[in-house]
Amino acid sequence: MYGNSPLADEGLEVEALSRDQRRQLERDLSAVAARTRELLPAEFTVGSELSAGVDGPEATVAVRPPVGPVVSAGYSPEDADATIDEDERNDIAKGLAASAALQVKQALPDDNKPTAR
Numbered sequence: 810m811y812g813n814s815p816l817a818d819e820g821l822e823v824e825a826l827s828r829d830q831r832r833q834l835e836r837d838l839s840a841v842a843a844r845t846r847e848l849l850p851a852e853f854t855v856g857s858e859l860s861a862g863v864d865g866p867e868a869t870v871a872v873r874p875p876v877g878p879v880v881s882a883g884y885s886p887e888d889a890d891a892t893i894d895e896d897e898r899n900d901i902a903k904g905l906a907a908s909a910a911l912q913v914k915q916a917l918p919d920d921n922k923p924t925a926r
Contacts (some may be wrong), residue, residue, distance in 0.1 A: 810889065818886075818917070820828055826866055827862055831854045831859070831866075833892055834859060834868060834886065834893075835859055835865060837868070837892055837893040837898065838850075838857045838858075838859055838884075838893075839857060840893075840898050840906075841857065841870050841882075841893065841898045841902050842855050842856065842857040842870050842899050843900040844898060844899060844902035845870060845872060845901075845905050846913060848902060848906035849906050849909060849910070850870065850901065851907055852875040853872055853873065853875065853890070854872070854873040855871070855872050855905075856870070856871050856873075857869065857870045858871075862885060863884060864885065865881060865886070865887050866885065866886060867884070868881070868883065868884040868885070868886075868893075869881055869884075870882050870901065870902075870916030872905050872906070872908070873907040874909045874910075874912045874913045874916070876912075876913055876916040876917065877915060877916035878903060878904075878912055879915050880908040880912055881905075882901050882904065882905050882911050884901070887893045888902060896908075922923065
């Protein structure tokens with residue numbers, strides 16, 4: 810019935826990771842989340858997830874700011890042995906932190922400036 814639709818099983822093969830490859834990707838993902846937490850105040854919630862995507866593993870780090878929408882960054886390794894190097898981890902963390910801070914700024918009303926007494 811679903812042979813010609815995107816719901817067909819064809820094309821949905823997920824590249825399997827070995828236990829060591831999965832652990833390494835989870836460590837890399839945790840390092841990005843930890844670095845992002847270091848850059849933000851405690852009011853921001855940071856989480857990560859490793860899931861199976863259509864084209865292979867998908868790693869996601871997301872930040873929920875105290876106000877405003879959630880921001881996230883995704884990473885799909887080019888091959889099963891790919892790792893996220895330290896520079897890339899820092900770049901992803903800094904970009905996420907900046908985006909989350911911007912979301913807070915945009916969510917606050919413009920009249921939120923302190924008044925002189």
